[in-house]
Amino acid sequence: MTEQLPFDGLKVADFSWVGVGPITAKYLADHGATVVRVETEGRPDILRIAGPFKDGVPGPNRSHFYGDFNASKYGLTLDLKNQAGLDVACRLIEWADVYIESFTAGTMSALGIGYERARELNPDILMVSTCLMGQTGSARSFAGYGFHAGAIAGYYEITGWPDLPPDGPWTAYTDTVSPRFIAALVMAALDHRRRTGRGQHIDAAQMEMGLQFLAPQIIDYNASGRLVSRNGNRSDTAAPHGAYPCAGDDQWCAIAVDTEQQWDGLRRAMGDPAWAGDDRFQAVAGRLAHHGKIDEHLKQWTSDKTAQEVMQLLQAHGVPSGVVQRSSDLLQDPQLAHRNLYHYLDHPEMGNIPYTGHQFRIQGYDSGPRSPAPLLGQHNEFVLKELLGMTDEDMIEAVIAGAIA
Amino acid sequence: MLSPYTVLDLTDHRGELTAMMLGDMGADVIKVEPPDGSPSRRLAPFLEDAPKPEQSLNFFSYNRNKRGITLDLHAEPGRRTLLTLVGKADFFIESAEPGEMASLGLGFDELRKRNPRLVYVAITAYGQDGPYSGFAANDLTLAAMGGPMSLQGHPNRPPVRITVPQVWLQTSAEAAVGAMTAHALMVRTGEAQFVDVSAQTAMVWTMLHGMAAHAIQGFDINRGGSDLQLGATKVPVVFECADGYVVMINVGSTMVKFVHWLVEDGIVPEEWIEGEDWPTYERRFLQDMPVTYPLEETVEATRRYVRNYTKRELLERGLREDITIAPVSTTEDLTRFRQLEERGFWLQAPLPDGREMPAPGLFARLTETPMGVRCWAPSLGQHNGEILGGILGLSSGEIAEATGSERA
Numbered sequence A: 001m002t003e004q005l006p007f008d009g010l011k012v013a014d015f016s017w018v019g020v021g022p023i024t025a026k027y028l029a030d031h032g033a034t035v036v037r038v039e040t041e042g043r044p045d046i047l048r049i050a051g052p053f054k055d056g057v058p059g060p061n062r063s064h065f066y067g068d069f070n071a072s073k074y075g076l077t078l079d080l081k082n083q084a085g086l087d088v089a090c091r092l093i094e095w096a097d098v099y100i101e102s103f104t105a106g107t108m109s110a111l112g113i114g115y116e117r118a119r120e121l122n123p124d125i126l127m128v129s130t131c132l133m134g135q136t137g138s139a140r141s142f143a144g145y146g147f148h149a150g151a152i153a154g155y156y157e158i159t160g161w162p163d164l165p166p167d168g169p170w171t172a173y174t175d176t177v178s179p180r181f182i183a184a185l186v187m188a189a190l191d192h193r194r195r196t197g198r199g200q201h202i203d204a205a206q207m208e209m210g211l212q213f214l215a216p217q218i219i220d221y222n223a224s225g226r227l228v229s230r231n232g233n234r235s236d237t238a239a240p241h242g243a244y245p246c247a248g249d250d251q252w253c254a255i256a257v258d259t260e261q262q263w264d265g266l267r268r269a270m271g272d273p274a275w276a277g278d279d280r281f282q283a284v285a286g287r288l289a290h291h292g293k294i295d296e297h298l299k300q301w302t303s304d305k306t307a308q309e310v311m312q313l314l315q316a317h318g319v320p321s322g323v324v325q326r327s328s329d330l331l332q333d334p335q336l337a338h339r340n341l342y343h344y345l346d347h348p349e350m351g352n353i354p355y356t357g358h359q360f361r362i363q364g365y366d367s368g369p370r371s372p373a374p375l376l377g378q379h380n381e382f383v384l385k386e387l388l389g390m391t392d393e394d395m396i397e398a399v400i401a402g403a404i405a
Numbered sequence B: 001m002l003s004p005y006t007v008l009d010l011t012d013h014r015g016e017l018t019a020m021m022l023g024d025m026g027a028d029v030i031k032v033e034p035p036d037g038s039p040s041r042r043l044a045p046f047l048e049d050a051p052k053p054e055q056s057l058n059f060f061s062y063n064r065n066k067r068g069i070t071l072d073l074h075a076e077p078g079r080r081t082l083l084t085l086v087g088k089a090d091f092f093i094e095s096a097e098p099g100e101m102a103s104l105g106l107g108f109d110e111l112r113k114r115n116p117r118l119v120y121v122a123i124t125a126y127g128q129d130g131p132y133s134g135f136a137a138n139d140l141t142l143a144a145m146g147g148p149m150s151l152q153g154h155p156n157r158p159p160v161r162i163t164v165p166q167v168w169l170q171t172s173a174e175a176a177v178g179a180m181t182a183h184a185l186m187v188r189t190g191e192a193q194f195v196d197v198s199a200q201t202a203m204v205w206t207m208l209h210g211m212a213a214h215a216i217q218g219f220d221i222n223r224g225g226s227d228l229q230l231g232a233t234k235v236p237v238v239f240e241c242a243d244g245y246v247v248m249i250n251v252g253s254t255m256v257k258f259v260h261w262l263v264e265d266g267i268v269p270e271e272w273i274e275g276e277d278w279p280t281y282e283r284r285f286l287q288d289m290p291v292t293y294p295l296e297e298t299v300e301a302t303r304r305y306v307r308n309y310t311k312r313e314l315l316e317r318g319l320r321e322d323i324t325i326a327p328v329s330t331t332e333d334l335t336r337f338r339q340l341e342e343r344g345f346w347l348q349a350p351l352p353d354g355r356e357m358p359a360p361g362l363f364a365r366l367t368e369t370p371m372g373v374r375c376w377a378p379s380l381g382q383h384n385g386e387i388l389g390g391i392l393g394l395s396s397g398e399i400a401e402a403t404g405s406e407r408a
Helices: A020-030 A083-095 A107-111 A115-121 A146-153 A174-196 A206-224 A260-269 A284-289 A291-302 A307-315 A334-338 A380-387 A392-400 B016-024 B057-061 B076-088 B108-114 B139-145 B167-189 B199-205 B213-217 B254-264 B278-286 B295-306 B311-321 B331-335 B338-342 B384-391 B396-403
Strands: A011-014 A034-039 A074-077 A098-101 A126-131 A200-205 A241-246 A251-256 A321-323 A342-347 A351-356 A360-362 B006-009 B028-033 B066-070 B091-094 B119-124 B193-198 B228-230 B233-235 B238-241 B244-247 B347-350 B356-359
Touching (some): A011 A020, A011 A083, A020 A034, A034 A083, A034 A380, A083 A115, A083 A380, A083 A392, A126 A174, A146 A174, A174 A200, A174 B016, A174 B167, A206 B167, A206 B331, A206 B338, A206 B356, A241 A291, A241 A307, A251 A307, A260 A307, A307 A321, A321 B139, A351 B213, A360 B167, A380 A392, B006 B016, B006 B076, B016 B066, B016 B091, B016 B167, B028 B076, B066 B384, B076 B108, B091 B167, B119 B167, B139 B167, B139 B199, B167 B193, B167 B199, B193 B199, B244 B311, B254 B295
Parallel strands (some): A011 A034, A098 A126, A126 A200, B006 B028, B006 B091, B028 B066, B091 B119
Antiparallel strands (some): A251 A321, A360 B193, B228 B233, B238 B244, B347 B356
């Protein structure tokens, strides 16, 4: 039986760039859709010029920041400021079921391919516009990255140490949140379209999606005036709770004891040392009050063992624990290997490299990525002829008129 | 959008957002709690600091657009009732340990016999099987094992998590994508689907360009405080201002206009305006090509400028003149950010203590099928009569048996 994929036959015009839009379209691509990623050669996706580069050598086709978000897609370069380029963009919108863009609010309308025009071209198109602050409001033109939205949403304030300036979450945090919401929305809106024949326009503000993960704290502030702030790895309700140094260079194991049972497990795993028998440590209130003291002892116990040893010892006694893993650890992690997270694919310039796959598995098929990320303009001819059905003459005419750039 | 569909939500804090997202998108969600309530009812913050099941703002926040029933799944009447509901459902979402539902006779293989078109979503820390699937885990240990912690925190201190737990929210939002993907496949094949969601892999994806970095560039990225790290490049982005901090990425297009502010305040000489081709600075800088003013100088100038102004002054002038400066907001700052009010983002939520307070609203605007809040989080067993009696037609005695209440 041939493998059926959830989005076989779905056509996606991906006019987005950087993180949120491309990651959203990648879900559809990996799960079977035909996705055309549109770029402009003169001003390619900023991620193409941001590292990590293969072997540290910069080049537009050597960035895996771009690569990992654009696997399984076809690459097309268009000059949207040229009429012939715009004409091709219109044909692509006519062809597509889904049209995704992530520019500053108003950009696509100014180019002549906003939602109104898209609907004229393709009455049941499903269009997604996503930017930091949304398509309306006085800050709609606030153009930036997930760092900025993450800071305004409150994530910098709550990441780091209370006595130091904020460290912030790793990189552009709202880029890690938003694609999940938008992908779910697109799939739901497509189901609605299948049933009713009606497309629509989705306005997804990355800031507003980011705030979903802080809802209890925001309501709490409104109700009680309490402000949440960064507190290292401490928890208000569990102790010990932190990252503990292990043997080797900058190696750590996270340990987080939620229950009395886990505390007993930790004591057993350590061989029941005298310090841990202190009555004050038996209940969580006491452990929270003496967290610093417990940390000192625990550090001594962990520091001559590898992080793996600490984790395995503690897991054998049911204690939540985990190695603080870096990219090199993840690439060799047996659990991730078991789930086939990284797919090694041959990229024309970067060679055989890992593409990061999916966070859910659906029984019965492999969710991709299915092909490496496109080189800049790699599929121009394929897209124009095979997908858009242009004749050789049409295509040559468009190229001469400056459509492709 | 999803109004024809019914969702059974058996999760706790590890999956309640998944079902809420489907509910926000229009599905009819039935939250099935054990007789003593979802464990998330015991999670802080609590209204009036009272740790009671109806006072948890965690439960309140992630259970809107759901009706709530209780079922005792450790007894036959409760299980039987659940199986009847499964026959009427389209999605079944659970966050139990691997194998736990099957041990109750409620695993995928059982449920698909009841409903051959069911989409079954299972949310766990590491997945249903594999060497770590039995590991004890929570927010902190998964932030470690999934990778983002290795990239967060000051280089002279231990790596850190985000203080407000994020792992299960990231995972829950991902599970909604899994649910909809599997639904699309079910529509195609007519067959029941099983979705195995792993929190560890959801955390891997929060590393973005850090996920596969070692295989690409030959070395790991290490935590570097708030510096933006791209390959071997490090760019400071957090600057201290008069009353806190702001985030600026001042190698990019920001400098095109910001350089005029610097000149205006006498921070840098006027020749800075013409002395550099600012629009292309970013591209040259990132690719190790020559620039007139090295990063250290633009960063130092920014530091000296920013410290004279407040977060609000910088944000407001930036908004007027199209310069991207983001305040490091506290929750208080956030609630005063006009944009959210202008977009009608905040919803007036009726809190369980009777007050109304602004709460974060829906996650997007749609022209054809706008999302809305039909109901707020249910009290424990609020809809037992309506659903078990009204829809399933159980008698009050049968309801008592199924829900494990004392009248049984």
